[in-house]
Amino acid sequence: MNLSSGWNYRWHVTMLIQKRDFISMIFGRGVYIVLSLALLTAVLALRNSLSFIDENGLFVASGAFTFPLFVAIFLSSLFLALSSVATIARERDQGTMEALFYGPVDSLSYVLGKYLAQISLYVLMAIVYMAGFFLYATLTNFTFSLSLLWVILLSILVASDFIAVGIFLSTLSSKVRTAILLFLSVVLLFLAIEVGQEILLAIPVQSNGYYNPLLFAQNVLTFLNQIVAWLSPISYLNQGIEAIRRGHVTSYLIIFTISLIYTLIFLGLSVVTLERKGVRK
Amino acid sequence: MIQTERLCKNYNGFAAVKDVTLHVEPNEVYGFLGPNGAGKTTTILMLLGIEKPTSGQVFLFGQSLRENYFEIKHRIGVLGEHQYFYDDMTAREYLGFFADLYRVENKEERIESLLELVDLRQFGNVRARDYSRGMQQKLGMIRALIHNPELLILDEPVSALDPYGILEIRHLLQEQAKQGKTVFISSHILSEVEQTADRVGIMNRGRLVAEDSLDNLKLKLRQQVELELELQEIPPQLIEHLSPLEFVHEAIGNGNKLSLKLDATADFRPQIFAAISDDGGVIVDMRTKEMSLEEAFVTITEQNVSLLTGTEVEA
Numbered sequence: 001m002n003l004s005s006g007w008n009y010r011w012h013v014t015m016l017i018q019k020r021d022f023i024s025m026i027f028g029r030g031v032y033i034v035l036s037l038a039l040l041t042a043v044l045a046l047r048n049s050l051s052f053i054d055e056n057g058l059f060v061a062s063g064a065f066t067f068p069l070f071v072a073i074f075l076s077s078l079f080l081a082l083s084s085v086a087t088i089a090r091e092r093d094q095g096t097m098e099a100l101f102y103g104p105v106d107s108l109s110y111v112l113g114k115y116l117a118q119i120s121l122y123v124l125m126a127i128v129y130m131a132g133f134f135l136y137a138t139l140t141n142f143t144f145s146l147s148l149l150w151v152i153l154l155s156i157l158v159a160s161d162f163i164a165v166g167i168f169l170s171t172l173s174s175k176v177r178t179a180i181l182l183f184l185s186v187v188l189l190f191l192a193i194e195v196g197q198e199i200l201l202a203i204p205v206q207s208n209g210y211y212n213p214l215l216f217a218q219n220v221l222t223f224l225n226q227i228v229a230w231l232s233p234i235s236y237l238n239q240g241i242e243a244i245r246r247g248h249v250t251s252y253l254i255i256f257t258i259s260l261i262y263t264l265i266f267l268g269l270s271v272v273t274l275e276r277k278g279v280r281k
Numbered sequence: 282m283i284q285t286e287r288l289c290k291n292y293n294g295f296a297a298v299k300d301v302t303l304h305v306e307p308n309e310v311y312g313f314l315g316p317n318g319a320g321k322t323t324t325i326l327m328l329l330g331i332e333k334p335t336s337g338q339v340f341l342f343g344q345s346l347r348e349n350y351f352e353i354k355h356r357i358g359v360l361g362e363h364q365y366f367y368d369d370m371t372a373r374e375y376l377g378f379f380a381d382l383y384r385v386e387n388k389e390e391r392i393e394s395l396l397e398l399v400d401l402r403q404f405g406n407v408r409a410r411d412y413s414r415g416m417q418q419k420l421g422m423i424r425a426l427i428h429n430p431e432l433l434i435l436d437e438p439v440s441a442l443d444p445y446g447i448l449e450i451r452h453l454l455q456e457q458a459k460q461g462k463t464v465f466i467s468s469h470i471l472s473e474v475e476q477t478a479d480r481v482g483i484m485n486r487g488r489l490v491a492e493d494s495l496d497n498l499k500l501k502l503r504q505q506v507e508l509e510l511e512l513q514e515i516p517p518q519l520i521e522h523l524s525p526l527e528f529v530h531e532a533i534g535n536g537n538k539l540s541l542k543l544d545a546t547a548d549f550r551p552q553i554f555a556a557i558s559d560d561g562g563v564i565v566d567m568r569t570k571e572m573s574l575e576e577a578f579v580t581i582t583e584q585n586v587s588l589l590t591g592t593e594v595e596a
Contacts, residue, residue: 009351016381024369095365099424101331102359103382104351279331 010109017105017113018120021087025121034079035125039132041075042068046136064142065133066151066241072129073155073237077162078187080118082180084166087114088274089179097279107274111267114167115160122159126152147244150252154240157259161233164266171273174281190228197221233262282307282432282463283328288337290323297323299487301337305465305480310458312474313467315484321467322362324484325436328465329359341432355383358430360438364421366409372396372420373405376427383428395423399449414441422450426457433457433464439473451477505530507570508541508553515539516560523556537565 025031042065049064088111091097100110130152137144166183173179197218205215229235236259243251283305290298298320305311315321326332328339330346339345341353366375373392380388396402399419404412409420418441425433438454439447454477458464468474474481475495482492491498515534523532523541528549531542543549550567557564 006349006351009355012384013351013382016378020367020378027369094368095363096367098331098361099365100382102329102354102357102361102425103379104354105382106350278333280326 009104010106013105013109014113014116017100017110018116021114021117022120025083025117030079030083031121031125034075035128038072038075038125038129041071042129042133043136045071046140046142049142050140065137065144065148066245069129069133069148069151069155070237070241072125073151073158074234076122076125077155077159077233080122080159081162081166081183084114084118084163085170085179085183086176087118088167088170088270089173089176092174092279092281093176095281098281101279107271111167111171111270111274115163115267118163118166119156119160122163123156126155126159150244151241154244154252154256154259155237157256157263158233158237158240160263161236161259161266164263164270165233168266168270168273171270171277190232193221193224193228197225233259236262282309282342283311283465284340284343285324285328286338286340288324288327288339289335290320290327290332291335296487298327298334301484301487301489303482303489303492305463307463308458308461309479310454310464310466310477312478312481313465313484314469314471314474314481315467316469319484320487321484322436325434325465325467328434329357355428356431358425358428358433360421360425360433360435362436362440364414364417366412366417366420368408368410370409371406372401372409372412375409375420376424379424380427385428388427391427391429395426398453399423415443415446418442419446419449422453426453431462433462435465436467437469438466439468439470447473506543506545508543508550509568509570510539510541510553510557510564511566512537512539512557513563513565516557516562519557519560519562522560523553526552526556528552 045068046064088097091100097110130148133148134144136142165186169182169186170179173182200214200218200221203214205212205218236255240252240255240259243249243255283303285301285303288298288301289296301320301324303324313321313324323332327334328341330339330350342356344353346353367378370378373396376392376395377388380392385391392405393402396405399422401416401419401423404416409417412420418438422435422438425435433454435454439450442450451473454464454466458477464477466474466478478495480492480494481498483490483498514537519539520532520534523529528544528547529541530544531540533540541553543553554564
């Protein structure tokens, strides 16, 4: 077997792992609960927009789908990240990962297979959202603009970032519970930094020539928030939506590229961690 | 087929495997023995690339896994120490998944014939996790065979089986050996290895303390030969005449039976015959008591490693 057929075999193995996980998730309840929740939120938000139009005598409401879509993307990404966090830790915990590695499976094919299963599920969910929104737009005469497609395209990369982080955290732990706690801790930390900064910035600081600890705390949290902005996939989604809204194609493409690199970095880290940590319980 | 060079594995300063250099020839059945904690499973995991050696090298089919990972893995069938199954898969689905992984042609046919071989065909649509331990062991075994590998690496293949299951797996292994496959069996069930292995390697405290054919191992360990004779009757002075002979370590008479422990450095049976004949004794039956693998194993691992290696084993 030469090098090219080695890659060929790796791809074969990757796709098998992807298929197994994808089918397993499709037959699970989680994906349908998230889809229902996201679509329900969207319908409620759109009804709200309809009432707003009605009450204010407007004919047009721009960007009515942006918020529902944001919620759908956020919920789906969070679900897939949690699912990714559980997937590798569970397989290691159950020992099925070890059985796979007895055979022609290596860390790269395994991580890629897991990643592709999750991202293909997201693509399927995104198609359902688009179909749902398109149907709603047809029924209500809401504008279904092309920009929504750009948001959806970016959302695939945002979901991909979430999944890659989930997989990375999963490779760090041998227990599902530990992996999920680790993920939730990271999410809560990011939230705490963002909310903390907003609260502190709302407090006016009076400079009287002395060192002010509040000012220091504000500076620290602002700095941390800048780091979070680089690390949190949601901030890429926000920036991307803003770029689409303003019609800044270059900004959109930069965010798109950074998101892609983000995914590749975390997938690479996952492969290295799996190699180092091993596949045993 | 399998070659390791000074393989070592340390876990936080604890040396689980020390300088293991073993070799397994093509088409042979190699028994890998050792008490619990001897380092057998760690060695197997290093062979498979699942554990990274601290130092040393592993070659399978003359190549390292780094050189040709997928091809080498494709030529090996592995049965691990414990069996792990996906919660949602039936036995048939499980085998189908691995058949796909190994790109097995005519996989349905292959799966059915293997299930039939271990009497699991009627349970093929039962979830594998609901199987008994013995059934899971057999399912793991046929998973290892699904792609008709050239080399089988089996870690405790009969540990969870009842006597009938042991017999089934033994026949299966003998069949694989007949087909020219190389089989590497790690086991603590010595009688099992004795019945199937051509050569054995014995691990003790992380070291490979012996590697040879069973007969040679027994020969090396044999300091004394035990001779059991049945006479028409034991002449009154025979024991007194035999005991002073320098190659006789012990002579015990019991009725018409005589038990002798002789020096193993040469065949002293002619001298024994002559002594009995001189005293007027008539030999009815005579047999040499063979050392079982179990005895050899205990001797090696507990007492006389120095007999094989010429060195004392560190504590």
